[in-house]
Amino acid sequence: GENVEQHPSTLSVQEGDSAVIKCTYSDSASNYFPWYKQELGKRPQLIIDIRSNVGEKKDQRIAVTLNKTAKHFSLHITETQPEDSAVYFCAAWGDSNYQLIWGAGTKLIIKP
Amino acid sequence: GAGVSQSPSNKVTEKGKDVELRCDPISGHTALYWYRQSLGQGLEFLIYFQGNSAPDKSGLPSDRFSAERTGGSVSTLTIQRTQQEDSAVYLCASSLHDRGAGELFFGEGSRLTVL
Numbered sequence: 189g190e191n192v193e194q195h196p197s198t199l200s201v202q203e204g205d206s207a208v209i210k211c212t213y214s215d216s217a218s219n220y221f222p223w224y225k226q227e228l229g230k231r232p233q234l235i236i237d238i239r240s241n242v243g244e245k246k247d248q249r250i251a252v253t254l255n256k257t258a259k260h261f262s263l264h265i266t267e268t269q270p271e272d273s274a275v276y277f278c279a280a281w282g283d284s285n286y287q288l289i290w291g292a293g294t295k296l297i298i299k300p
Numbered sequence: 301g302a303g304v305s306q307s308p309s310n311k312v313t314e315k316g317k318d319v320e321l322r323c324d325p326i327s328g329h330t331a332l333y334w335y336r337q338s339l340g341q342g343l344e345f346l347i348y349f350q351g352n353s354a355p356d357k358s359g360l361p362s363d364r365f366s367a368e369r370t371g372g373s374v375s376t377l378t379i380q381r382t383q384q385e386d387s388a389v390y391l392c393a394s395s396l397h398d399r400g401a402g403e404l405f406f407g408e409g410s411r412l413t414v415l
Contacts (some may be wrong), residue, residue, distance in 0.1 A: 220401050231391065231406040232343070277343065281401050287356070288404070292342045 190215040192280050194291030202299050209294045211278035212260040218282035221261045227274045273298045304407035312413045321377045321410045325394030335391040382414045
C-alpha cells in the first residue's frame with residue numbers, strides 16, 4: 189500500500205527566510221497531494237493542494253511542487269512570518285487504495 | 301451549521317468506563333472520517349463513512365472501538381472499557397469528495413483523558 193514519508197520532523201527558520209518541507213510517496217498511482225496546517229491546539233486546515241496533472245501550484249507565499257518521476261512533492265513557504273509557526277502535514281491519495289495517507293508532520297518554528 | 305461540530309470538546313473519564321463522542325458534519329457532505337491524534341503526534345486514521353456504503357473500519361485499533369453514522373449525517377464514536385492509552389484528541393472530518401480526493405473539513409476535536 190501507499191506510504192508517505194515527511195522530512196524534516198522539525199524545521200526552525202529565521203523570520204523572513206524560506207522554508208521547505210518534503211514528502212515522498214510510494215504508490216505511483218497516487219494523484220492528489222494536499223497540505224494541511226495545524227496551529228497549536230487548533231484543527232488541521234487545508235492550505236494548498238496539487239493534482240498529478242500539474243507540476244507546481246502557487247498561492248501567495250506558499251507553493252507546492254510535484255515530481256511524479258521521483259515520487260516526491262514539497263511545500264515552499266517564502267518570507268516566513270510568525271503566524272506560519274505550526275505543524276504541517278502532507279498527504280497522498282490515489283484510486284488504487286482509495287484512502288488518504290498522511291505524513292507524520294513537520295513542526296515549523298519561525299524565529300524572530 | 302457552518303462547520304463540523306464535535307462534542308464534547310473535553311471529556312475526562314475513569315479507566316474502564318465507556319465514552320461516546322459525537323460528530324455533526326457539514327450539511328451535504330457524504331464522506332466522514334474519524335482520526336485520533338495523540339499529543340504531538342500525527343493523524344491516525346480510525347474509520348471512514350461514505351454515503352450508504354459499508355464503512356472502512358481498517359483503522360480501528362481494537363474491538364473496544366466502534367462507530368456509527370445515522371441517516372448519513374451525525375456520527376458517534378464509542379470507546380468501551382477505556383484505557384489510559386486511549387487518551388488523545390479525536391478529530392472528525394467531513395468532505396464532499398469520495399475517499400479523500402478533495403478538501404477535508406475538520407472539527408475542533410474531542411479531547412479525551414482517561415484517568
